[in-house]
Amino acid sequence: MGRDKAGLPLPGGEHFLQRAVALLRVLPLAQVLISGNRPGGIPDPVPGMGPVGGLYGTACAVDSGALLVIPVDMPLLHGELLAQLLAAGQRSGRASYFGDFYFPLWLPLDTGVREFLDAAVRKRGPNSIGALLRQCGAQRLAIPGTAQCFANINTPAEYAAHVQPEYGAQARGHLSTIRARNIL
Numbered sequence: 001m002g003r004d005k006a007g008l009p010l011p012g013g014e015h016f017l018q019r020a021v022a023l024l025r026v027l028p029l030a031q032v033l034i035s036g037n038r039p040g041g042i043p044d045p046v047p048g049m050g051p052v053g054g055l056y057g058t059a060c061a062v063d064s065g066a067l068l069v070i071p072v073d074m075p076l077l078h079g080e081l082l083a084q085l086l087a088a089g090q091r092s093g094r095a096s097y098f099g100d101f102y103f104p105l106w107l108p109l110d111t112g113v114r115e116f117l118d119a120a121v122r123k124r125g126p127n128s129i130g131a132l133l134r135q136c137g138a139q140r141l142a143i144p145g146t147a148q149c150f151a152n153i154n155t156p157a158e159y160a161a162h163v164q165p166e167y168g169a170q171a172r173g174h175l176s177t178i179r180a181r182n183i184l
Contacts, residue, residue: 023078052132073153
């Protein structure tokens with residue numbers, strides 16, 4: 001997109017970041033934190049590390065035993081899906097995600113996860129969410145219902161298709177086929 005998607009407006013007036021925070025606030029979480037170099041956010045201590053760097057920075061800043069991580073650019077996520085993910089992760093104690101989509105993600109911050117993140121940012125290990133999930137024995141959950149809620153917005157065309165439905169069925173069809181990027 002060429003810019004931070006967190007501030008992009010959605011239909012109804014809220015922005016991507018506001019929507020993501022609102023989704024998390026209705027869940028039984030101790031706190032809601034924002035990762036990234038923005039007001040009130042947890043900055044990435046090692047810039048340019050992508051999602052692993054954001055997880056590392058957040059893991060270093062919290063005393064929590066686990067994180068429920070959602071990307072800001074998935075405006076079709078809904079609370080029921082996140083509640084299912086949270087319950088499955090807490091029940092099993094294992095990192096948990098849906099289908100082939102690494103996000104949203106429930107991630108226990110155990111010693112193994114913290115060591116992986118530390119090695120990745122020090123360039124002594126892989127810098128990928130897929131490698132992290134394989135190493136920690138994550139559980140892959142079945143996708144409940146349709147995969148459309150995992151659509152993320154990465155291009156101006158995808159954004160226009162989501163926020164301007166008057167573009168018609170072609171634009172809506174385009175959005176429904178977007179798959180979340182797996183980070184390998």
